[in-house]
Amino acid sequence: MRAHYFQHVPFEGIGNIEDWLIEHHATITGTHFFAHDPMPAVDDIDLLIVMGGPMSVNDEAEFPWLIAEKHFIRTMITAGKPVIGICLGAQLIAAAFGARVAANPHREIGWFKVNGIAHTANQKHLFQFPAEFNAFHWHGETFELPPGAQLLASSEACHHQAFQLGNNVIGLQFHLETTPILARSLLEHGRNDLVAGKPYIQTETAILAAQPSQYAQLKQLMASVLKFML
Numbered sequence: 001m002r003a004h005y006f007q008h009v010p011f012e013g014i015g016n017i018e019d020w021l022i023e024h025h026a027t028i029t030g031t032h033f034f035a036h037d038p039m040p041a042v043d044d045i046d047l048l049i050v051m052g053g054p055m056s057v058n059d060e061a062e063f064p065w066l067i068a069e070k071h072f073i074r075t076m077i078t079a080g081k082p083v084i085g086i087c088l089g090a091q092l093i094a095a096a097f098g099a100r101v102a103a104n105p106h107r108e109i110g111w112f113k114v115n116g117i118a119h120t121a122n123q124k125h126l127f128q129f130p131a132e133f134n135a136f137h138w139h140g141e142t143f144e145l146p147p148g149a150q151l152l153a154s155s156e157a158c159h160h161q162a163f164q165l166g167n168n169v170i171g172l173q174f175h176l177e178t179t180p181i182l183a184r185s186l187l188e189h190g191r192n193d194l195v196a197g198k199p200y201i202q203t204e205t206a207i208l209a210a211q212p213s214q215y216a217q218l219k220q221l222m223a224s225v226l227k228f229m230l
Contacts, residue, residue, distance in 0.1 A: 001026040001230070004045040006069060008053030008088060011185040015177035017049060018220040020226055033065050042075050047082050047230065051087030052175065054190065056141060057088065057095040070096040082168035082229045087139050090163070090171030097146035097165070104142035108157040109209055110194055110202025112137055114174060116126050116153050126164050127228045129153045133221065134214060135161075135174035137200075138186055138193070142173065157200040168229045176222035179215060183207060 003026045005014050010032075014021075021028050029045070030039045050073065060066045074096040076083050078178035085093040091101045116129025129152055142158050145151060146165060153174075161173045175182075187194075187204055195201055 001047060002045045003028050003049065005030045005046040005049040005051060006033065006039075006041055006089070007031070007051050008055065009189075010034060011182075011189045012052045013182065014049060014051060015175075015179045015182045016215075016222055017177050017226070019219070020223050027229060033069070039072055042079055042081070045076075045081070048073070048076050048084070050083065050085040050088060050092055051177075052087030052138070055088065057091045057101045061199065061223050064144070065091075074080070077165065077169050080166075080168075084169075084225065084229060085171045086175060086177060087173060090173055091141060091143045093165065093169065093171045094143035094146045094149075096161075099144040099146040099149075104140060104158050106157040106200045107140040107193065107195070107198060108137040108155075108200045109139075109190075110118045110137060110200070110207050111135070111214065112155060112157060114153050114161050116152050123150070126150055127152055127168055127170060127225060129162065129221075131149060134217065135176065136178040136183065136210075136218065138173050138190065139173060140193075143171065170226075170229060175220045176225065178218055180210075183210070213220055 003021050007030055031039050055063055073093055095101050111134055113132055114135045115132050119126050142160055145163050149163040149165045152164055155161050163171045
Protein backbone atom coordinates (compact mmCIF):
# COMPACT_ATOMS: atom_id res chain seq x y z
CA MET A 1 0.00 0.00 0.00
CA ARG A 2 1.22 3.45 -0.93
CA ALA A 3 -0.03 6.04 1.57
CA HIS A 4 0.43 9.77 1.03
CA TYR A 5 -0.41 12.58 3.44
CA PHE A 6 -1.01 16.29 2.96
CA GLN A 7 0.44 18.34 5.84
CA HIS A 8 -0.34 22.05 6.11
CA VAL A 9 1.76 23.18 9.08
CA PRO A 10 4.83 21.64 10.76
CA PHE A 11 3.04 20.99 14.05
CA GLU A 12 0.11 18.90 12.75
CA GLY A 13 1.57 15.60 11.58
CA ILE A 14 -0.10 12.22 11.13
CA GLY A 15 0.39 11.11 14.74
CA ASN A 16 -0.71 7.58 15.52
CA ILE A 17 -1.70 7.02 11.87
CA GLU A 18 1.99 6.47 11.19
CA ASP A 19 2.04 3.51 13.59
CA TRP A 20 -0.87 1.88 11.77
CA LEU A 21 0.71 2.42 8.36
CA ILE A 22 4.02 0.94 9.50
CA GLU A 23 2.24 -2.08 11.00
CA HIS A 24 0.58 -2.65 7.62
CA HIS A 25 3.85 -2.32 5.69
CA ALA A 26 2.78 0.80 3.84
CA THR A 27 5.10 3.03 1.86
CA ILE A 28 4.62 6.50 3.39
CA THR A 29 5.18 9.75 1.50
CA GLY A 30 3.98 13.28 2.14
CA THR A 31 3.43 16.72 0.72
CA HIS A 32 4.34 19.52 3.13
CA PHE A 33 2.59 22.57 1.72
CA PHE A 34 4.42 24.88 4.12
CA ALA A 35 7.66 23.75 2.45
CA HIS A 36 6.24 24.05 -1.09
CA ASP A 37 6.53 20.32 -1.78
CA PRO A 38 5.02 19.01 -5.02
CA MET A 39 1.95 16.80 -5.05
CA PRO A 40 2.18 13.21 -6.29
CA ALA A 41 0.40 11.70 -9.26
CA VAL A 42 -2.99 10.23 -8.33
CA ASP A 43 -1.97 6.91 -9.90
CA ASP A 44 1.06 6.68 -7.61
CA ILE A 45 -0.85 6.45 -4.31
CA ASP A 46 -3.47 4.11 -2.83
CA LEU A 47 -4.56 6.16 0.20
CA LEU A 48 -4.65 9.92 0.79
CA ILE A 49 -4.59 11.37 4.32
CA VAL A 50 -5.42 15.08 4.57
CA MET A 51 -4.36 16.63 7.87
CA GLY A 52 -5.46 19.69 9.84
CA GLY A 53 -4.19 23.23 10.09
CA PRO A 54 -5.11 26.66 11.48
CA MET A 55 -6.01 28.15 8.10
CA SER A 56 -9.47 28.04 6.53
CA VAL A 57 -10.39 26.28 3.31
CA ASN A 58 -11.58 29.74 2.23
CA ASP A 59 -8.12 31.32 2.55
CA GLU A 60 -7.17 30.72 -1.08
CA ALA A 61 -5.77 34.25 -1.53
CA GLU A 62 -3.29 33.73 1.29
CA PHE A 63 -2.64 30.05 0.57
CA PRO A 64 -3.10 29.55 -3.20
CA TRP A 65 -2.09 25.89 -2.94
CA LEU A 66 -5.51 25.25 -1.41
CA ILE A 67 -6.98 25.48 -4.93
CA ALA A 68 -4.73 22.74 -6.29
CA GLU A 69 -5.22 20.67 -3.14
CA LYS A 70 -9.01 20.71 -3.46
CA HIS A 71 -8.72 19.72 -7.12
CA PHE A 72 -6.40 16.83 -6.21
CA ILE A 73 -8.76 15.62 -3.46
CA ARG A 74 -11.70 15.72 -5.86
CA THR A 75 -9.72 13.81 -8.50
CA MET A 76 -8.70 11.13 -5.97
CA ILE A 77 -12.26 10.61 -4.80
CA THR A 78 -13.68 10.60 -8.32
CA ALA A 79 -11.13 7.91 -9.17
CA GLY A 80 -12.56 5.77 -6.38
CA LYS A 81 -9.51 5.91 -4.13
CA PRO A 82 -9.79 6.07 -0.32
CA VAL A 83 -9.36 9.49 1.29
CA ILE A 84 -9.53 10.45 4.94
CA GLY A 85 -9.61 14.06 6.08
CA ILE A 86 -9.04 15.28 9.63
CA CYS A 87 -10.31 18.68 10.83
CA LEU A 88 -9.19 21.05 8.04
CA GLY A 89 -8.80 17.91 5.92
CA ALA A 90 -12.48 17.02 6.36
CA GLN A 91 -13.44 20.58 5.51
CA LEU A 92 -11.30 20.40 2.37
CA ILE A 93 -13.09 17.24 1.23
CA ALA A 94 -16.43 18.96 1.78
CA ALA A 95 -15.30 22.13 0.00
CA ALA A 96 -13.88 20.12 -2.91
CA PHE A 97 -17.44 19.02 -3.65
CA GLY A 98 -19.05 22.41 -3.21
CA ALA A 99 -20.14 22.21 0.43
CA ARG A 100 -19.97 25.34 2.56
CA VAL A 101 -17.33 25.67 5.28
CA ALA A 102 -17.84 28.47 7.81
CA ALA A 103 -17.50 29.40 11.47
CA ASN A 104 -19.07 26.96 13.92
CA PRO A 105 -21.29 28.47 16.64
CA HIS A 106 -18.68 27.35 19.18
CA ARG A 107 -14.93 26.94 19.08
CA GLU A 108 -14.21 23.44 20.34
CA ILE A 109 -10.81 22.79 21.91
CA GLY A 110 -9.98 19.92 24.24
CA TRP A 111 -11.49 16.58 25.20
CA PHE A 112 -15.25 16.39 24.58
CA LYS A 113 -17.82 13.69 23.96
CA VAL A 114 -18.95 12.75 20.47
CA ASN A 115 -21.99 10.62 19.62
CA GLY A 116 -22.03 8.15 16.77
CA ILE A 117 -25.12 8.18 14.54
CA ALA A 118 -26.97 4.84 14.60
CA HIS A 119 -27.41 3.35 11.13
CA THR A 120 -30.34 1.40 9.74
CA ALA A 121 -30.15 -2.17 8.49
CA ASN A 122 -29.69 -1.01 4.89
CA GLN A 123 -26.72 1.23 5.79
CA LYS A 124 -24.17 -1.48 6.51
CA HIS A 125 -21.75 0.22 4.11
CA LEU A 126 -21.36 3.07 6.62
CA PHE A 127 -18.75 3.16 9.37
CA GLN A 128 -20.35 2.85 12.79
CA PHE A 129 -18.87 4.99 15.55
CA PRO A 130 -19.59 4.11 19.19
CA ALA A 131 -22.78 5.60 20.60
CA GLU A 132 -20.55 7.83 22.76
CA PHE A 133 -16.81 8.35 22.84
CA ASN A 134 -14.30 10.91 24.02
CA ALA A 135 -12.35 12.70 21.29
CA PHE A 136 -9.79 15.45 21.06
CA HIS A 137 -10.89 18.63 19.27
CA TRP A 138 -9.29 21.82 18.01
CA HIS A 139 -11.44 23.73 15.55
CA GLY A 140 -13.42 26.91 15.02
CA GLU A 141 -15.08 26.12 11.70
CA THR A 142 -17.42 23.40 10.50
CA PHE A 143 -18.53 21.88 7.21
CA GLU A 144 -21.86 21.32 5.56
CA LEU A 145 -22.25 17.81 4.21
CA PRO A 146 -21.14 17.43 0.60
CA PRO A 147 -23.76 16.03 -1.81
CA GLY A 148 -24.39 12.35 -1.18
CA ALA A 149 -22.53 12.25 2.14
CA GLN A 150 -23.92 10.59 5.27
CA LEU A 151 -23.49 12.02 8.77
CA LEU A 152 -21.59 9.60 11.03
CA ALA A 153 -21.18 11.54 14.29
CA SER A 154 -22.35 14.64 16.11
CA SER A 155 -21.83 16.52 19.38
CA GLU A 156 -23.32 19.28 21.50
CA ALA A 157 -20.83 21.86 20.25
CA CYS A 158 -20.74 20.84 16.59
CA HIS A 159 -23.53 19.00 14.78
CA HIS A 160 -21.39 17.79 11.86
CA GLN A 161 -18.53 15.86 13.45
CA ALA A 162 -17.94 13.16 10.84
CA PHE A 163 -19.24 12.10 7.45
CA GLN A 164 -18.81 9.35 4.89
CA LEU A 165 -18.89 9.89 1.14
CA GLY A 166 -19.30 6.72 -0.88
CA ASN A 167 -17.66 3.60 0.50
CA ASN A 168 -14.13 4.78 1.27
CA VAL A 169 -14.06 8.53 1.97
CA ILE A 170 -14.38 9.73 5.57
CA GLY A 171 -14.11 13.22 7.05
CA LEU A 172 -13.48 13.72 10.76
CA GLN A 173 -13.84 17.10 12.45
CA PHE A 174 -12.18 15.72 15.59
CA HIS A 175 -8.61 14.43 15.95
CA LEU A 176 -8.34 10.65 16.38
CA GLU A 177 -4.68 10.80 15.34
CA THR A 178 -3.69 12.73 18.47
CA THR A 179 -0.75 11.59 20.57
CA PRO A 180 0.63 13.32 23.67
CA ILE A 181 3.35 14.85 21.49
CA LEU A 182 0.80 16.22 19.02
CA ALA A 183 -1.37 17.63 21.82
CA ARG A 184 1.59 19.48 23.30
CA SER A 185 2.59 20.73 19.85
CA LEU A 186 -0.88 22.13 19.22
CA LEU A 187 -0.81 23.86 22.59
CA GLU A 188 2.60 25.36 21.89
CA HIS A 189 1.42 26.88 18.61
CA GLY A 190 -2.23 27.60 19.46
CA ARG A 191 -2.20 28.65 23.09
CA ASN A 192 -3.86 31.97 22.19
CA ASP A 193 -6.97 30.02 21.14
CA LEU A 194 -7.62 28.99 24.75
CA VAL A 195 -10.07 31.77 25.57
CA ALA A 196 -11.23 31.54 29.19
CA GLY A 197 -14.91 31.21 30.01
CA LYS A 198 -16.01 29.52 26.80
CA PRO A 199 -18.12 26.37 27.29
CA TYR A 200 -16.22 24.17 24.83
CA ILE A 201 -12.65 25.38 25.35
CA GLN A 202 -10.68 23.57 28.02
CA THR A 203 -7.71 24.97 29.88
CA GLU A 204 -4.20 23.85 29.04
CA THR A 205 -4.08 22.02 32.37
CA ALA A 206 -7.23 20.06 31.54
CA ILE A 207 -5.97 19.16 28.08
CA LEU A 208 -2.65 17.91 29.41
CA ALA A 209 -4.37 15.92 32.16
CA ALA A 210 -5.57 13.34 29.62
CA GLN A 211 -4.71 9.80 30.67
CA PRO A 212 -2.80 7.29 28.51
CA SER A 213 -6.03 5.33 28.17
CA GLN A 214 -7.64 8.27 26.37
CA TYR A 215 -4.88 8.35 23.76
CA ALA A 216 -5.08 4.56 23.46
CA GLN A 217 -8.81 4.77 22.75
CA LEU A 218 -8.19 7.37 20.05
CA LYS A 219 -5.56 5.15 18.44
CA GLN A 220 -7.83 2.12 18.49
CA LEU A 221 -10.71 4.02 16.90
CA MET A 222 -8.40 5.56 14.30
CA ALA A 223 -7.19 2.08 13.39
CA SER A 224 -10.80 0.90 13.02
CA VAL A 225 -11.58 3.77 10.63
CA LEU A 226 -8.50 3.08 8.49
CA LYS A 227 -9.21 -0.66 8.36
CA PHE A 228 -12.80 0.03 7.32
CA MET A 229 -11.75 2.34 4.48
CA LEU A 230 -9.33 -0.18 3.00
